[in-house]
């Protein structure tokens with residue numbers, strides 16, 4: 001976390017910045033500042049402090065040869081901590097652009113600085129040393145949503161549970177904060193947000209830089225799942241002007257996976273969250289602009305440059321577009337399913353959800369790989385996992401290694417030919433009724449947590465007639481486009497569509513949203529990366 005650079009490394013950094021002196025007591029980085037320089041201390045000491053009201057917590061001390069900063073330095077978000085000289089000293093100062101130039105050209109320093117930044121962020125998260133306090137309840141779906149949003153954006157926060165801390169409830173009553181206002185988020189120690197939207201949180205914490213709507217981007221990427229982030233890394237590293245739009249948080253479906261074990265290069269597995277966090281930092285390191293909690297609402301495809309419209313009447317102009325909007329879980333048809341979303345019904349199984357149902361019985365619905373993975377993961381902490389599968393077995397839909405783990409795990413009960421028919425409860429799910437089609441019986445179980453992992457539908461509503469889709473709504477590309485598709489789209493170029501190109505020239509589809517895609521992280525990443533070579537070809541036409 002706090003490496004000491006060699007004199008040769010310090011000299012290489014000095015070539016990118018300027019030497020300056022530091023006065024004792026001087027604040028060289030203020031918490032919350034948007035413009036955050038990078039310092040290598042060459043003499044003296046600098047304390048890293050987390051301010052909270054009138055109190056301060058000492059987080060670290062940098063001495064000669066050590067450097068300031070953490071992940072926000074690369075992502076361009078406001079500083080989380082204050083850095084103050086405890087004695088007179090000297091430092092080399094680089095602004096963000098100079099630091100980006102350094103990490104893009106010097107691979108040894110890039111690895112060293114990136115590793116320290118990521119480890120420092122992990123430490124801040126582990127100790128809840130952020131600038132956010134979340135006050136919520138585990139019986140409130142909004143609390144889970146906000147926790148998920150902060151966690152998936154790698155933002156450290158402290159949590160106060162209203163169900164356990166009665167004093168805080170009194171305080172909220174005194175400020176006329178009602179149950180409908182929960183969760184409450186105290187942002188930067190200054191702003192109190194009542195049941196905020198993800199967009200409000202992103203705004204308050206400065207996740208996004210302002211969008212220049214007059215600029216025409218080389219490529220706008222819609223969706224920051226594995227496919228979109230891979231496209232962003234390749235496009236930005238190859239010098240293109242890139243903007244990424246993401247409705248929610250980076251990571252997409254993969255971000256809701258507890259452990260991805262079949263992605264090349266991670267023999268012990270990696271959580272979707274960790275993979276997404278690294279990919280986001282990597283894309284930012286190469287200069288891609290990534291806008292969080294702001295999705296594409298409409299594609300304007302009848303003129304060039306194309307325009308992507310967003311909330312608040314914002315729009316961005318693009319020479320080429322990569323659609324990487326993936327897919328969302330299809331909800332089974334159970335009448336009151338949506339009422340229990342976040343309070344008993346979940347669409348992802350990560351550490352956060354696992355904590356909510358520790359020691360309890362849970363049900364996982366679905367027979368695919370994601371359902372299998374969720375069952376194996378939850379079985380580590382839950383009392384029992386009922387796996388409800390509509391078909392007569394798992395063999396056709398699940399990888400062999402997962403089937404074996406499920407069969408060998410005494411905490412998992414596989415129930416084939418079984419479907420949920422009713423959910424019951426008040427503010428939280430209390431009971432589940434399911435039908436065993438083979439036995440012809442209906443059973444009721446006191447289960448308070450159901451994980452729905454039942455196949456996905458493509459996120460293509462926002463495209464409204466711009467590109468050819470197949471019957472289920474997935475986007476057709478390259479050789480899959482028939483002569484009729486191209487004629488209907490008035491395909492103008494003399495050439496045939498490139499691989500991954502839709503029926504709209506210069507607009508590509510990658511990952512789960514693309515018809516024929518193999519629904520895996522590796523194929524999403526592969527397609528996102530490959531698409532950039534076609535983007536170059538279209539830009540040069």
Ligand SMILES: Cc1cc2nc3c(=O)[nH]c(=O)nc-3n(C[C@H](O)[C@H](O)[C@H](O)COP(=O)(O)OP(=O)(O)OC[C@H]3O[C@@H](n4cnc5c(N)ncnc54)[C@H](O)[C@@H]3O)c2cc1C
Nearest residue numbers: 223225226227247252253254295296326327511512520521
């Ligand atoms: C629980 C779970 C476990 C999994 N485990 C594995 C595994 O172990 N191994 C494996 O290979 N695969 C696994 N998968 C599958 C894998 O995660 C997907 O194949 C992969 O995430 C697809 O990537 P993608 O980028 O194409 O789409 P997605 O991951 O779906 O990402 C799409 C992104 O686009 C965003 N978006 C949607 N609409 C808009 C819009 N209008 N504007 C802006 N943004 C938008 C979404 O919010 C999302 O972030 C798992 C999936 C799940 C759900």
